[in-house]
Amino acid sequence: MRERQGGENGMDVTRKPTRDLTCKVLALAFTLALTTACPGDDDDDDGGNGPPGDPVTLSGTVTYDFVPAVYSPSTRRGTLEFNQAQKRPVRNAVVQVRQGTRVLVDGTTNQEGRYTLTYRPSGSGALTVVALAKTTQPEIQIEDNTDNNAIWALGGDITTTVTTKDLHATHGWAGTSYTASRRIAAPFAILDSMYTASRAFMDVRPVNFPLLKVNWSPNNVPQSGSKPQGRIGTSHFSFSENEIYVLGRDGVDTDEFDAHVIVHEWGHYFEANLSRADSPGGPHSSGDILDPRLAFGEGYGNALASILLPEPIYVDTMWSGSTLAAFGFDAESEPPSTDDPEKGAFSEMSVFRLLYDLYDSGTNESYDRVSYDLGILYDVLVGPQKSTPALTTIGSFINGLNAQPGVSTADVYQLLAHYNIGSISSDFGDGDTRLRAIYTDVPGIPYTTEVPLVGGLDYNKRKQNQYYVFTGTGRNMTLSASHASQDVGIEVFGQGRSLAESDISYTGTETVSIPTQADARYVVVVYGFKETTGNYSPFPTLSITSQ
Secondary structure, three states: OOOOEEOOOOOOOOOOOOOOOEEEEOEEOOEEOOOOOOOOOOOOOOOOOOOEOOOEEEEEEEEEEEOOEEEEOOOOEEEEOHHHOEEEEOOOEEEEEEEOOEEEEEEEOOOOOEEEEEEOOEOOOOEEEEEEEEEEOOEEEEEEOOOOOEEEEEEEEEOOOOOEOOEEEOOOEOOOOEOHHHOOOHHHHHHHHHHHHHHHHHOOOOOOOOOEEEEEOOOOEOOEOOHHHOEEOOOEEEOOOOEEEEOEEOOOEEOOOOHHHHHHHHHHHHHHHOOOOOOOOOOOOOOOOEOHHHHHHHHHHHHHHHHHOOOOEEEEEEEEOOEEEEEEEEOOOOOOOOOOOOOOOOOHHHHHHHHHHHHOOOOOOOOOOOOOOHHHHHHHHHOHHHHOOOOOOHHHHHHHHHOOOOOOHHHHHHHHHHOOOOOOOOOOOOOOHHHHOOEEEOOOOOEEEEOOOEEOOOOOEHHHEEEEEEEOOOOEEEEEEEEOOOOEEEEEEEOOEEEEEEOOOOOEEEEEEEEOOOOOEEEEEEEEOOOOOEEOOOOOEEEEEEO
């Protein structure tokens, strides 16, 4: 079974040189192991047996270097602009005063990155102040997947006579590469981008986000393999782990300052925890004719990043040889050489720009007469998009949007027409001939049919997937897909979620059984992995029976 992933495509803690360096606080069972010392802390701690001293109030500001990722759609060039680095506050981050290995007090920074803590020293251990790469509202923490999931942090020495202590995380760029011991800003940049995304929704709706764990390491490379060794494949959200992984290998691909990439992956976390994502994941690029679930998921991730940051030009940096380069695209308009040659519901670029147009003012575009606030988009995502009996495509989203108070269906239809999408009037895409045609209505049970799959394409492309809609009877149903010599899989959706999936054998029959509700609608997806070009011969067989 293929793992679904959503998305795109250091700090030296072994030495004990100077203070004000990064440290890590170990995490255990999603809670901080507060007795673990930061690198550089003295190991001698009398356990707090000494008499407590007078209270001391410590205040300061926690900041980090934010490096803009820039890209020009006209020249198709971009990079990280280190000479334009900005000093930004670390907001809502956990700050602690420690003595030896013990936490004396903790608190959080405010929106300007300021903190104030009052503590009583006790014992003879060294005093330190530590800012964790962890927020509390919502709860987000940046961990090192290559170091036992330790939480990244920034720390510095203090004494009882010190009442002010500022902490600053530097980017560490030395002109052609990073200085590892000064590459401190990365986890805080990731944290702040995700905090920005979360707060944007929390400002318009009472959202309760679950804990989000984000894995970043300077060892994370674009290779598949062992994640604890840094081989994460790409920056992505893992639906199976409910965690995000971010690339960090200097000279290969570093995504910590690629804010659009970070928020894109955060968008998949939002889908998985508050909304819904039926996307099969996998490779994709502009111009592809994708499974419409994937087209929606990736277009939505791109649009969300452009909306929440807010910045319409999406940028992703990486190394090209020894040069730090970038690619990107503009949410507002296509480049002169189009990146969306086949507009429609199967194009992530069409979905990307359509969703962005639903939000932006559209004052310079005659076809865009709409501008809906983030709260309305949120209501669609957590409401009809989550509960749709169809699959999560632009069809289910638009039909849910049109049902919201204050939405002009006529204006939405005019915008859809610009992207070669019909006047959608149902979750299943009625009104758009091509989108509605992906679904075959099953006339009755039992049912057997040949499935017209086309090989030579990735498993997440439109022609490698076929979709069948059937009605529940209140009894258990068994569904199977079979092929004598080619690999096929099967997945059943209903009641707002994936109910069952089978992709075990490379040949033969894949079978699942599910209970059904009378008169409820279900969708079964049959998908293939044939690598050679052309139709399957013979076509796979789908069978649905009621018990």
